[in-house]
Amino acid sequence: MKEPIIKFEDFGFQYDAQAEPTLKNINLEIYPGEKILIAGPSGCGKSTLTHCMNGLIPFAYPGESTGKLSIQNKETKKLSIFEISRMVGTVLQDLDGQFIGLTVAEDIAFALENACVGQEDMKKAVRQVARQVGIEGHLEHSPDALSGGQKQRVSMAGVMVNEVGILLFDEPLANLDPATGKKAIEIIDRIQKETGATVVIIEHRLEDVLWRDVDRIVLMKDGRIVKDAPPDELLSTDVLQENGIREPLYLTALKYAGVKITPECRPRSIRSLTLTEEDQKKVRNWFHARKRGKEKQEGKALLTADKIDFTYENGFHALKDIRISIDEGELLAIVGTNGAGKSTFSKVVCGFEKQQLGTLTFQGQDMKNYSIKERADRIGYVMQNPNQMISKPMIFDEVAFGLRQRNVPESEITPKVEExxxxxxxxxxxxxxxxxxxxGQKKRVTIASILALDPQMIILDEPTAGQDYRHYTEIMEFLNELHGRGITVVMITHDMHLMLEYAQRAVVFSGGQVIANDTSANILTNPEIIERANLKETSLYDLSLLCGIEDSNVFVQHFIDYEKEEKRG
Structure with a gap:
């Protein structure tokens, strides 16, 4: 019988700065070659568990541990962080914080340089691992010049080159567009099969991880393991919803239709799902019993972009003839592949960049002579990377910063910030x-700092990246309330769930152009648009096909409407 490669025995951990233990009575065995998904709400201890496995605890985050943790039959208390790093490699969520080299090749070679590997052997190993992850054509590039998906591949290569037996991935799908996230899961799966490495994935986007099979799902809450089971078994229970994790959309739809989920129907993936004819009939009956929603009424334009064209100084043509109208009080999603022009468009709107051609109007007024401050008085912008926005050391002061800049009295600032x-x-x-x-918490700080200023329009670049389902829902429900009170909300997002659930309309960018402007349901059931914009079809689309429903876009829209009724009455 195989010995576990990672073994927690009655393990607990308490940070020096905290009054209560973060991990409590952890008993977990992970075997060589297994692929494990660790899920759970924010603050449940999954990141702390990861830091215990890769040596950051206690070397970077001091505290007191109880019980025993062994890696490859060696107790970690007796190992140095260098010794642990030879067994465990970690791909961080914040990819920019992991780069060291000036080029991709230098970055991948860092561990080999530290081990004093010879030049020729080093170059051979770097080329080999670069091929494995599909980044061999970018070895001379600067990591800063790469897309999110390419940066992740470099990070993978940087830990794989050390030939570690255990690979940890901390939220590998954060900030990746849907198609790139799908490819990332495929690469992780292929690497695991080719190398035989043990893979541990920490991720909120459970359905996306399950695009490829995992051996077990470990669900955590309040520092404890509440469930450790194969996916088919775990997804046949209500344990995900009970612990604040969103289940795959196709399972939610099946439950709405009255279908009982059992391990025998292989619910771990829409690709493996097996339904009886009776179950398919229940789905069709639920669909036909639904009524079509009301058509969206024409609104009053708040922001209009007409023939916007923008080229960066390096010659990159980022925006080409962009024509968009955003209505007052609308909740709009802007989606598309990395580098499609979504963030550039937002920068032009906010005045950080100046278009070469075209006109932007706000409430009918041409914005060409507006200063950045005048635009900021009307339009709030929350950047994708929170580290680029935060300027104060303390949370309260960061959220209060904009109000203080506007000379708001302190007596008014405190209740506003606390709210x-x-x-x-x-x-x-x-x-x-x-x-x-x-x-993820830093992301929420930046959102709070903008919300405190009461803008007429708020643009959020990936507002829910790194958020668990509970915090995701809290933020989006609040943004939905703002929208309900007449504030216009624009979300740049890679999250198809968010787009489906909340956006009244979606604008799709690809190659610097707008290629679609339609409802979320229509876009995510259009194979041509999905392929061009690096999106990912919703599993509801696949479920409708499985059940013989031809009007897939209508089926998806019915699901969205039903969700809103269930959640918000």
Missing amino acids: VLKICGLYPFRKWPVSALSF
Whole structure:
């Protein structure tokens, strides 16, 4: 019988700065060659569990551990972080924080340089691992010049070159467009099969990870393991919803239709799902019993872009003849592949960049002479990377910064800041330093700092990246309330669930052009648009085909409408 490659025995851990243990009575065995998904709400301890496995605890994050943790039959308490790094490689969520070299080749070679490997052997190993992850054509490029998906491949190569037996992936899908995320899961799966490495994935986007099979799902809550089971078994229960994790959309739809989910129907993936004719009939009956929603009424334009054209100084033609009208009080999604022009368009709107051609109007007024401040008084912008926005060491001061710049009295600032901190799930941390927060929590701080300024329009670049389902829902429900009160919300997102669930309309960018402007349901059931824009078809589309429903776009829209009724009455 195989010995576990990672073994936790009654393991607990408490950070020096905290009054209570973060991990409690962890008993977990992971075997060589297994692929494990660790899921759970924010603060459940899954990142701490990962840091215990890769040596960051206790070497970077001091604290007291109880029980025993062994890796390859060696107790970690007796190992140095260097010794652990020879067994465990980690691909971080914040990819920019992992790069060291000036070029891709230098970055991949870093571990080999530290091990004093000879030049020729080093070059051979770098080329080999670069081929494995599909980045061999970018070895001379700067990591900063790469897309999110390419950066992730470089990070993978940087840990694989050390020939470690265990690979940890901390939210590998964060900030990747849907198709690139899909490819990332495929690459992780292929690497695991080719190398035989043990793979541990920490991720909120459970359905996307399950695009390729995993051996087990480990579900955590409040520092404990609440479920450890094969996917078919776990997905046949309600344990995900009970613990704040979103289940795959096709399973939710099946439950709405009255279909009982069992391990025998192989629910781990829409590709493996097997339904009886009776179950398919239930889905068709549920679909036909639904009524079509009301057609969207024409609104009053708030922001209009007409023939916008923009080229960067390096010659990259980022925006080509962009024509968009955004209505007052609308909740709009902007989607598309990395580098399609979504963020560039937002920068032009906010005045960070100046278009060479075309006109932008806000409430009918030409914005060409508006300063950045005048635009910021009307339009709030939340950047994708929170580290590029935060300027104060303390959370409260960061959220209050914009109000203080506007000379708002302190007596008004405190209740306003506390209100938005509560909305963004950060009130318990109001006196904390920003440096103590996770990447996802920093994201919420930046959203709070903009919301405090009461803009007429708010543009959010990946508002839910790194958020668990509960915090995702809290933020989106608040944005939905703002939209309901007449504030216009524009979301640049790679999250197809978010687009489906909340956006009234979606604009699709590809190659610097707008290639679609339609409802989310129509876009995510259009194979041509999905392929051109690096999107990913919703599993609801596949479910409708499986059940013999021809009007897939209508089926998806019915699901969205039903979800809104169930959640919001």
